[in-house]
Amino acid sequence: MTVIDRYNRQELIKGWNxxxxxxxxxxxxxxxxxxxxxxxxxxxxxxGNLEIYDTAKVGEDKEFLLFSAELGESKVKxxxxxxxxxxxxxKIKGVGISFETPSLALMxxxxxxxxxxxxxSKSKSTILNYASSKGINxxxxxxxxxxxxxxxxxxxxxxxxxxxxxxxxxxVVSGIIGGMIAEEVRKMIMPLDKNDIPAKTAxxxxxxxxxxxxxxxxxxxxxxxxxxxxxxxxxxxLGNFAALGAALEGxxxxxxxxxxxxxxxxxxxxxxxxxxxxxxxxxxxxxKILEIVPSANVKGIVGKLSEDSxxxxxxxxxxxxxxxxxxxxxxxxxxxxxxNNIPLISGGTNPRSGQVIVYEPGxxxxxxxxxxxxxALAEQRKAASCRFAPDPSVIMTNQITGNMMVGEALKILDKxxxxxxRRILKYDSVAPVRGGLVGPGESCSCTKPExxxxxxxxxxxxxxxxxxxxxxx
Ligand SMILES: [Zn+2]
Numbered sequence: 001m002t003v004i005d006r007y008n009r010q011e012l013i014k015g016w017n018x019x020x021x022x023x024x025x026x027x028x029x030x031x032x033x034x035x036x037x038x039x040x041x042x043x044x045x046x047x048g049n050l051e052i053y054d055t056a057k058v059g060e061d062k063e064f065l066l067f068s069a070e071l072g073e074s075k076v077k078x079x080x081x082x083x084x085x086x087x088x089x090x091k092i093k094g095v096g097i098s099f100e101t102p103s104l105a106l107m108x109x110x111x112x113x114x115x116x117x118x119x120x121s122k123s124k125s126t127i128l129n130y131a132s133s134k135g136i137n138x139x140x141x142x143x144x145x146x147x148x149x150x151x152x153x154x155x156x157x158x159x160x161x162x163x164x165x166x167x168x169x170x171x172v173v174s175g176i177i178g179g180m181i182a183e184e185v186r187k188m189i190m191p192l193d194k195n196d197i198p199a200k201t202a203x204x205x206x207x208x209x210x211x212x213x214x215x216x217x218x219x220x221x222x223x224x225x226x227x228x229x230x231x232x233x234x235x236x237x238l239g240n241f242a243a244l245g246a247a248l249e250g251x252x253x254x255x256x257x258x259x260x261x262x263x264x265x266x267x268x269x270x271x272x273x274x275x276x277x278x279x280x281x282x283x284x285x286x287x288k289i290l291e292i293v294p295s296a297n298v299k300g301i302v303g304k305l306s307e308d309s310x311x312x313x314x315x316x317x318x319x320x321x322x323x324x325x326x327x328x329x330x331x332x333x334x335x336x337x338x339x340n341n342i343p344l345i346s347g348g349t350n351p352r353s354g355q356v357i358v359y360e361p362g363x364x365x366x367x368x369x370x371x372x373x374x375x376a377l378a379e380q381r382k383a384a385s386c387r388f389a390p391d392p393s394v395i396m397t398n399q400i401t402g403n404m405m406v407g408e409a410l411k412i413l414d415k416x417x418x419x420x421x422r423r424i425l426k427y428d429s430v431a432p433v434r435g436g437l438v439g440p441g442e443s444c445s446c447t448k449p450e451x452x453x454x455x456x457x458x459x460x461x462x463x464x465x466x467x468x469x470x471x472x473x
Contacts (some may be wrong), residue, residue, distance in 0.1 A: 001423075004338070006046070006087075006089060006265070006267050006268055007046055007108065007268055008268075009265055009268055009269070009390060009391075009393040010046075010268055010351070010392065010394055011206050011471040012391075012402035013192065013351050013392045013394070014192065015191075015192035015193055015196075016190070016192070016459070017190055018046060020189055020190040020218070021048065021190055022048035022089075023048055023050040024048055024112050024113075024350040025050075025051070025111040026040070026042060026047050026049070026050055026051070026111055026113045026114075027051045027052075027053060027115070028050065028053070028115045028117060029053045029054050029116040029117065029118055029121065029127055029472075030049065030053075030054055030117040030123075031052065031063070031079060031116065032063060032117070032118070032141065032174075033064075033169040033171055034117040034141055034142065034148065034169050034174040035052070035054070035063075035079070035117045036064055036065045036066075036079070036145050036178070037061045037175045037177075037178025037179065037399065038050065038141075038178040038182060039065070039079060039083055039178075040083070040086065040178070040271055040395075041178055041181070041182030041187065041395050041396055042182050042191075043083045043086050043087045043090050043229075043453040044087055044267070044268055044269060044271050044395045045182055045186065045268070045394065045395055045396070046089065046112070046268070047090060047091055048089075049090070049091050049111075049450075050090055050091070051059050051092075051093045051094075051095060051111070052076045052079050052080065052093045052105070053076065053095050053097060053098070053104065053108075054086070054096070054098065055074075055096055055097065055098040055100075056075045056076075057071075057072050057073065057330055058070065058071055058072060058074075058075055058078060059071070062389075064080070064248060064292050065079055065082045065083070065147075066082070067080050067291055067397075068082070068122045068291070069082075069251045074096045075094075075380070076095060076096055080092050080093060084151040085134065085274045086274050087267075087274075091140075092219060092428070094441050095107055098123075098378050099120075099122070099126040099127060100126075104126075104288060104302035105130055105362045109131065110136060112135070112136070112137060112189060113137040113138070113139065113185055113188060113215065113218060114127055114130075114131045114137070114138050114139070115138075115139040115140075115185070116128070116139070116140050116141070117141050117142070117144070117178075117179060117181075118145055118252075119142045119143070119164040119165060119168075119169060120162075120165060120166075121160040121161060121165055124140050124161060125160055126161045127140075128160070129157055135458035137152075137153055137188055138152075138153060139151070139152050139181055139364060140160070140161060141177055142161040142164035142167075142169075142175060143170045143174045143440045144164055144167045144168070144170055145170040146173065146205060146206045147166070147170070147173055147203065147205040147206065147208075147214075147446060148172060148174055148175070148203065148204055149161060149201070149202070149203040149209070150177055150180065150181055150184075150201065150202050150203070152199060152200055152201065153198070154200050154201060155432055162349065169443035171245060172249060172283060172403045172406050172409070173204050173205075173206060173248055173403075174250075175241065175245055175399055175400075175402070175403030176204045176399075176400050176403045176404060176407070177202070177203075177204055178399065179395070179399035179403070180202055180396070180400060180427075180434065182204075182395070183397075183400075183429050184198045186396070188469070194321045196430075197338065198469075199434060202434050202435075204272075204435075205217075206373065206410075206411075206417070207220065207272075209419075209437075210437060211244065211404070211407075211421070211425060211436075211437070212370065212433065212434060212435035212436055214429065217418075218418070220416055220417045220418065221416045222414060222416060223414045225250045225251045225410070225414060226251075226411055227252055227294075228251050228252055228253065228318045228413045229251075229252070229253035229254075229255070229315075229317045229318045230251055230253070230254055230255070230317050230319045230413075231255045231257065231296070231311070231317040231319075232246070232257065232320075232321045232323055232410060233257050233258075233305050233320065233322055233323060233324070233329075233333055234257075234261070234323035234324040234325070235257075235258035235282050235285045235300075235323070236256055236258075236260075236266070236270060236281070236323065236324075236325065237254050237266075237269040237294040237402070238323035238347050238398050238402045238405070239256065239258065239281075239321075239402075240270045240271055240272050240285060240325040240398075241401075241402025241403055241406075242321050242323050242347070242402040242403075242405050243256055243286075243298070244292065244402075245291040245294040245402060245403050245405075246321070246406050246409065247289045247292065247298065247407060248292075249410060251296070251409070251413065252295075252296060252297060253296075253297045253298075254286075254289070254299070255298075255301065255315070255317065256282045256285050256286050256289075256298065256300050256301065257282060257299055257303060257304075257305055257311070258276065258280070258282040258285075258298055258299045258300075258302070258303075259282075259304045260280075260330055261278060261280055261281065261282050261341060262278060262279050262281055262284055264277050268394065268395060269393055269395040270291070271395070272284070272285055272288040273288075276288075277353065278303045282302050282303075283300035283302065283447065284300070285300060286298045286299055287300070304329075305324075305336070306332065307332065307451055307455060309332075309336075310450075311336075312339075312340050312342075316340065316342065316360070317342060317414055318342075318343070318412070319342065319344070319345060319409050319412050319413060320337055320342055320343070320344045320345070321345050321346075321347070321405055321406075321409060322334075322337070322344060322345065322346035322347065323347055323402070323455070325348075327371075327377070328376045328381075329374045330346060331367070331368065331373040331374045331376060332377065333365040333367075334359070334366055334368055335347070335451070337359060337367075338342055338359075338361070338366050338446050338447065338448045339448040339451075340356050340396070341361045342361075343359065343412045344357070344358070344359040344366070344367065345358050345359075345405050345412065345420075346359070346367055346405075346438055347401045347402060347404070347405045347407050348401070349393070349401050350391075350392075351392050351393065351394050351397060352397065352399040352428070353397060353426065353427055353429060353430070354398070354404070354426070355424050355425065355427070356404045356405050356408055356421070356424070356425040357370055357371065357423055357424050358408050358412070358420045358422070360412060360420060362443060362445070363422070364422045364441070364443050364444075365422075365440075365442060365443055365444040366446050368446065369444040369446065370424065371424075374458055377458060378461065378462040379462075381455070381458065381462075382422075382459075396429070397429070399429065401427060404425060404427065408420045421437060421444075422443070423437040423438060423439050423440065423441040424438045424439060426438050
C-alpha cells in the first residue's frame with residue numbers, strides 16, 4: 001500500500017496539505033484513555049513524528065490500545081508498537097520518563113505542540129510552565145467517567161484541571177475530547193483557511209443537557225449493560241468508533257452489519273482495520289473488538305440492510321446505531337426502527353462536523369420528521385443509478401460523532417443515566433462554540449405499514465410531486 005492511498009480521502013479536502021502534518025513533531029504526556037484516543041486520532045491523521053511520555057506500566061485494567069500488551073510492560077512502549085501498526089508511515093516513539101525527571105526538558109526539546117492528557121495537575125503545571133517558557137503550543141486535558149475538558153494555550157490556574165487528580169479516565173468522553181484535540185491540533189499545524197483558528201477551551205459532559213458543557217448536572221447510578229443488545233449498521237469509520245465505544249462501555253451484545261470490504265483508503269480513519277485490507281468489514285471489525293473486549297458477544301454479519309432484510313424478523317435489538325453514509329439507507333433503517341418500535345441513534349459526518357439524531361419511539365421525532373430521509377430514498381428508487389465519487393473523510397469528526405452516539409445509546413439502554421437528546425446533537429469544528437443542540441425537540445407519532453405498502457407510498461408521493469427533490473438533504 002502506498003502513502004498516497006492512505007491519505008487519499010483527507011487530501012480531497014480543500015486547503016489540505018498532508019506534508020505539513022507529516023513534518024510535524026508532537027509530544028503527548030500520558031498513557032490513559034485520553035492519551036489512547038488522542039494518539040489514535042493523531043497517528044491516523046498522519047502526524048509524522050509522535051512522541052509519548054509516561055512511566056506507567058500495563059495493569060489488569062488495560063486501555064483499548066493496550067489489548068495485546070503484557071502485564072508489567074511499559075505502556076508507552078506498547079503504545080508505540082500498536083500505533084506503528086495503525087499508521088506505519090508515522091514515526092512513533094514511546095519514552096519511559098515522567099515529568100518529575102529533570103531530563104524530561106532535554107528529551108522534549110522544542111516540538112510544535114505538547115499535549116498533557118494526564119489526570120495530574122502536578123504534571124500539567126510542569127509541562128505548561130516548560131512550554132510557556134520555550135514558546136511551545138500547549139494543550140491540557142483531563143477526563144473522568146462523565147466529563148472531559150481541554151484548554152489550549154491557556155496557562156491559567158484552571159488549565160491544571162486539579163479536580164481530575166487521580167481519578168480514572170472515562171471512555172466515551174475521552175473519545176470525544178481526544179478527537180476534538182486532534183482537530184484543534186490540525187488547525188494549529190495546517191489551517192484550511194484564515195478563519196480556521198484553534199479554540200481556547202472545550203468540554204463534553206454526559207450529565208449536562210447541552211453536552212458540550214463544563215457543567216455537571218447530577219451523578220449517575222449506572223446499571224449493568226451486559227444483557228443489552230444493539231445493532232450497528234455500517235462498519236466504516238463511524239461504525240469502528242461506535243462498536244469500540246459500545247464494547248468498552250460494557251454493552252454485552254453487539255451485531256455489526258455491513259456488506260463492504262476494507263480498502264487501503266479507509267485506513268486514515270477506520271482505525272481497527274490496520275491488518276484487514278481485503279477482508280469483509282463486518283467480520284474484521286467484530287474480530288478486532290473481540291480481541292480488545294473478549295467478554296463482549298460481538299457478531300459480524302455480512303450483508304445490507306435492504307427492503308427485504310429479515311434481520312428484524314429474528315432479532316429485536318434494544319437499540320439500532322445507524323453508521324451508514326447514505327440518506328436512502330438511513331430511510332430504510334428509520335423504517336425498521338419506527339415499524340418495530342426500536343430506539344435509533346443515527347450518526348452522520350462530513351470533514352468539519354458531525355451530528356447525532358436520537359429517535360426514541362413516542363419521545364422524540366424520527367429521522368424522516370427531523371431530516372426528511374425518505375426524499376433521498378424516493379430519488380434513489382426513481383433514478384436507480386449507482387453513482388460513485390469518493391467523499392472526503394477524516395478521523396476526527398468520525399471519532400467524535402461515533403463516541404457521541406455511544407453516549408446517547410447508554411442513556412437509551414440505562415434509564416438511570418439521564419435523558420438522551422431530543423434535538424439534533426451537533427459537533428461543528430467551524431462554529432466558535434464547537435458543539436450544541438439544534439432544531440426542535442418535539443416528538444412524532446409516525447407509524448409504518450408493511451414494507452411493500454410503505455415503498456409504494458414513497459413512489460406515489462414522488463409521482464404526485466409531494467416530494468420536492470430539490471430540497472433533498
Ligand atoms: Zn416521524
